[in-house]
Amino acid sequence: MSISNTNGTKSEQEVRVWMDGCYDMVHFGHANACRQAKQMGTYLVVGVHSDAEITKHKGPPVFSEQERYKMVRAIKWVDEVVEDAPYVTALETLEKYNCQFCVHGDDITVTADGVDTYHIVKAAGRYRECKRTQGVSTTDLVGRMLLVTKSHHEPDDMLPDRENTLRMSLCKESVSPWTGASQFLATTNKIIQFSNGREPEPTDKVVYTAGAFDLFHVGHVDFLEKAKACGDYLIVGLHSDRLVNRYKGSNHPIMNLHERVLSVLACRYVDEVVIGAPYSVTMELINHFKVSRVIHGRTTYDSDIDGQNPYEVPQALKIFEQIDSGNPMSTQDIITRIIDNRLEYEKRNKKKEAKEAAAYATFQKLKAENLNESTAVNVGQQK
Numbered sequence: 001m002s003i004s005n006t007n008g009t010k011s012e013q014e015v016r017v018w019m020d021g022c023y024d025m026v027h028f029g030h031a032n033a034c035r036q037a038k039q040m041g042t043y044l045v046v047g048v049h050s051d052a053e054i055t056k057h058k059g060p061p062v063f064s065e066q067e068r069y070k071m072v073r074a075i076k077w078v079d080e081v082v083e084d085a086p087y088v089t090a091l092e093t094l095e096k097y098n099c100q101f102c103v104h105g106d107d108i109t110v111t112a113d114g115v116d117t118y119h120i121v122k123a124a125g126r127y128r129e130c131k132r133t134q135g136v137s138t139t140d141l142v143g144r145m146l147l148v149t150k151s152h153h154e155p156d157d158m159l160p161d162r163e164n165t166l167r168m169s170l171c172k173e174s175v176s177p178w179t180g181a182s183q184f185l186a187t188t189n190k191i192i193q194f195s196n197g198r199e200p201e202p203t204d205k206v207v208y209t210a211g212a213f214d215l216f217h218v219g220h221v222d223f224l225e226k227a228k229a230c231g232d233y234l235i236v237g238l239h240s241d242r243l244v245n246r247y248k249g250s251n252h253p254i255m256n257l258h259e260r261v262l263s264v265l266a267c268r269y270v271d272e273v274v275i276g277a278p279y280s281v282t283m284e285l286i287n288h289f290k291v292s293r294v295i296h297g298r299t300t301y302d303s304d305i306d307g308q309n310p311y312e313v314p315q316a317l318k319i320f321e322q323i324d325s326g327n328p329m330s331t332q333d334i335i336t337r338i339i340d341n342r343l344e345y346e347k348r349n350k351k352k353e354a355k356e357a358a359a360y361a362t363f364q365k366l367k368a369e370n371l372n373e374s375t376a377v378n379v380g381q382q383k
Helices: 028-039 051-057 065-073 091-096 119-123 138-147 161-173 188-194 218-228 241-248 257-265 283-289 312-316 331-340 342-382
Strands: 003-005 016-021 043-048 080-083 101-105 127-130 206-211 233-238 272-275 291-296 320-322
Touching: 016 028, 028 043, 028 101, 028 127, 028 188, 028 257, 043 065, 065 080, 065 218, 091 119, 138 331, 188 257, 206 218, 206 283, 218 233, 233 257, 257 272, 283 291, 283 312, 331 342
Parallel strands: 016 043, 016 101, 043 080, 101 127, 206 233, 206 291, 233 272, 291 320
Antiparallel strands: 003 080
16 A cells, blocks of 8 residues: 655644545545545545455446546545555554544445445444435446436426436436435535635735536546646636537536536635636636636637637737646546446446445344334333
């Protein structure tokens, strides 16, 4: 195992927390778990499983281990990343990294043999739970890509019958016995929890960039890191679902606006997000946010709906620049990975759901037995 530090030094009152997982297709649900775990202590160590471990217990991951390591390092609440973390969390792991306890969501993950991966730390009393974020999972996102449906961002009453049928199929395919099939509901409180809450200083050089940032991935991380290096305060504009669908077509975006907002806000390089940003960068936007530089990647961009160049104003002001992130990955690359390996991922999803269902049935049985025992004790005491 190797370790990388991303934040400052250890304090005397430090409470080190361990959290581990696959972190495949890192989304705002993963980030929210890290946020909650960090609140339980002062220093968060995240263990990320290798490709070999994930393939053995769940099936092939969508992202490579190196891509997943980098994605987790970019989550703002993560202080340290442990690569090639063991799939079953042992006390030796907690001791090695000086962690007082382990945190996981309020569901069960199991090995290839159906064993709870946290049974050791649970038995030792060194396990804590955080709330799982409803309405999102890697399984769900893979399902959206495989089904080629826009139901994740269009209102029900605007969908044709076929789309509604696919939506019901999607819910059925991605259902978890622990959380049920539910839609993510954005709240102002959730956005506040993810936000830095820091206004730019008067002397800060404000950088602005905008786009879809769909299926937030390692290519986005590399780009945003380079964009942040162009100034002191980075604002990211997120285009609406309708706008993204206009210039990307098909079932884009895969993640709806609110999901994309939280995914971008969780990135340590981002200071602020503009929700539903305009496609063209206007003088009003530049003046309002006191933007010093407007950044775009090396990819080409379409004209606005009126045929105008969306970056005409910042270009005229000589504050526009296209930068090379050094990472050619795109959202379409991820979709291609899923489509090219459709059968493997469908098989993986079914395998995961079967193991979850078995574990949940055992959990419910034990819960019922404990309830019956408790009832019997209470009845005996009353007599």
